[in-house]
Amino acid sequence: MNLKKDEKKDEILELAKNHEEQFRELLEYCLASGHIDQNLYQEYDVKRGLRDSNGKGVLTGLTEISDVCAYEIEDGRKIPADGNLYYQGYNVADMVESMKNRKQGFEEVIYTLLFGRSPNERQFEMFTRILSDMMELSQRFIRDVIMKASNENIMNAMQRCILTLYTYDDRADDISIPNALRQSMQLIAKLPLIAVYSYHSYRHFRLDENLLIKSPKKEYTLSENLLYMLREDGQFTDLETKVLDIALVLHAEHGGGNNSTFTTHVVTSSGTDTYSAISASIGSLKGPKHGGANLKVQDMFADIQENCPDWEDDERLRTYLNAILDKKVFDHAGLIYGMGHAVYTLSDPREVILKKYAKYLAEEKGLQRQLSLYERVESIAGDLIMRKRKLFKPVCANVDFYSGFVYTMLGIPRELFTPIFAIARIPGWTAHRMEELVNAGKIIRPAYRYVGHHRPYLEFADRPEENPFEDEEYRKSHSLDELEKKL
Numbered sequence: 001m002n003l004k005k006d007e008k009k010d011e012i013l014e015l016a017k018n019h020e021e022q023f024r025e026l027l028e029y030c031l032a033s034g035h036i037d038q039n040l041y042q043e044y045d046v047k048r049g050l051r052d053s054n055g056k057g058v059l060t061g062l063t064e065i066s067d068v069c070a071y072e073i074e075d076g077r078k079i080p081a082d083g084n085l086y087y088q089g090y091n092v093a094d095m096v097e098s099m100k101n102r103k104q105g106f107e108e109v110i111y112t113l114l115f116g117r118s119p120n121e122r123q124f125e126m127f128t129r130i131l132s133d134m135m136e137l138s139q140r141f142i143r144d145v146i147m148k149a150s151n152e153n154i155m156n157a158m159q160r161c162i163l164t165l166y167t168y169d170d171r172a173d174d175i176s177i178p179n180a181l182r183q184s185m186q187l188i189a190k191l192p193l194i195a196v197y198s199y200h201s202y203r204h205f206r207l208d209e210n211l212l213i214k215s216p217k218k219e220y221t222l223s224e225n226l227l228y229m230l231r232e233d234g235q236f237t238d239l240e241t242k243v244l245d246i247a248l249v250l251h252a253e254h255g256g257g258n259n260s261t262f263t264t265h266v267v268t269s270s271g272t273d274t275y276s277a278i279s280a281s282i283g284s285l286k287g288p289k290h291g292g293a294n295l296k297v298q299d300m301f302a303d304i305q306e307n308c309p310d311w312e313d314d315e316r317l318r319t320y321l322n323a324i325l326d327k328k329v330f331d332h333a334g335l336i337y338g339m340g341h342a343v344y345t346l347s348d349p350r351e352v353i354l355k356k357y358a359k360y361l362a363e364e365k366g367l368q369r370q371l372s373l374y375e376r377v378e379s380i381a382g383d384l385i386m387r388k389r390k391l392f393k394p395v396c397a398n399v400d401f402y403s404g405f406v407y408t409m410l411g412i413p414r415e416l417f418t419p420i421f422a423i424a425r426i427p428g429w430t431a432h433r434m435e436e437l438v439n440a441g442k443i444i445r446p447a448y449r450y451v452g453h454h455r456p457y458l459e460f461a462d463r464p465e466e467n468p469f470e471d472e473e474y475r476k477s478h479s480l481d482e483l484e485k486k487l
Contacts, residue, residue: 040451063256065431070344080345080394088112096353104221106248113431132218134189150201154419155286157198159279166275173273183274184430195419196229243357250350253428260284264429268436269444281429282422291418294404297338303330318380325388336381338401350399358402361409
């Protein structure tokens with residue numbers, strides 16, 4: 001199975017090698033052309049990343065779906081406070097507390113996000129029955145789409161599968177509210193299967209392991225089916241499914257301003273189909289600055305355990321964390337991953353809740369010692385970062401700090417960390433898509449200011465052999481090596 005893939009890879013590498021000198025010249029021009037004087041962003045007051053200079057997001061829309069609160073207002077001043085997250089006006093902490101002794105918390109959140117209020121028993125039974133019936137994929141789709149062209153990155157596999165589902169839908173381009181709702185519910189129900197089957201296909205076709213494809217059970221909850229389909233023996237404990245259920249609840253939605261949800265609004269505003277919109281959102285979440293943070297947290301903790309064996313000594317751990325911030329160890333980025341948030345100040349409510357459930361799971365798994373390392377880093381890192389970076393805003397742990405540890409304890413492979421995030425977040429994406437369609441706003445089109453130069457267009461014979469690297473100062477600041485460092 002690997003032979004053809006390796007041969008194709010060698011062919012591509014050989015092609016690049018044959019044109020290495022020419023490609024390097026093109027790359028130099030590309031990097032030089034794309035470089036913008038950073039001072040111009042301040043001169044024109046550009047809201048980079050759609051954020052003000054103080055870090056506050058630029059208001060670009062209105063929503064009723066969720067609210068993120070991190071401050072209290074006293075005498076017109078913002079005072080840091082413990083964070084709160086609301087789904088359709090309900091405090092998520094209250095929702096989780098109510099769900100602790102019953103199943104299908106995530107399914108209830110899906111209903112709440114899509115329909116604006118928590119369901120009663122009749123509504124919930126009706127909704128979960130429909131969702132369960134939609135949780136299936138044809139054998140033809142599994143064989144012809146999921147199992148073909150498998151790859152290690154499951155996020156890309158999910159994008160490809162979702163876009164292919166377009167061709168299986170006779171009303172794919174119909175963006176009427178009833179049809180968009182039907183498509184949204186189907187994608188919510190099918191995405192767990194797509195993710196797990198794509199992972200098993202990758203393990204079989206790329207790593208020569210046994211192929212494991214299990215159909216979901218209608219009597220199982222979504223979190224139960226995820227663990228059932230993922231594990232060879234199909235077994236799980238009540239605590240395992242409860243912790244996964246709560247993790248999905250906490251990741252289901254986080255306001256309209258996060259990158260992937262904003263992507264949903266932007267793409268939906270163009271009038272495109274549901275499959276294209278959700279595929280775009282997955283592409284956004286795939287980015288390591290958005291959906292892959294818990295993987296970096298896991299790598300960081302593995303590094304700490306390997307290179308700071310005395311981590312139970314707070315002073316030695318503090319010294320090592322300082323070295324991370326000073327870019328001397330780990331990945332030399334100067335970041336303690338999982339610490340800090342763009343909005344939350346004193347606490348991230350998702351992290352507070354997930355940490356509690358991580359403790360329960362660590363006790364069941366006998367991993368209390370590993371959990372204590374996370375708690376020690378959390379207690380030390382916030383103060384270290386504030387002092388080192390001279391920050392006035394408190395630095396708290398975010399939900400990514402414990403989520404990777406939770407997934408690891410659940411036996412979920414690294415390849416599925418970000419796909420699990422996508423499975424959790426698709427209810428939020430589809431709710432925002434429905435909101436955009438219902439309000440039928442204008443196409444979202446932010447402005448970019450041109451800061452280049454106008455020049456005459458010459459015929460081929462009249463064009464000089466321009467080389468922006470002939471100027472020594474320009475070459476020094478725009479050399480390929482310097483620009484690659486910035487990238």
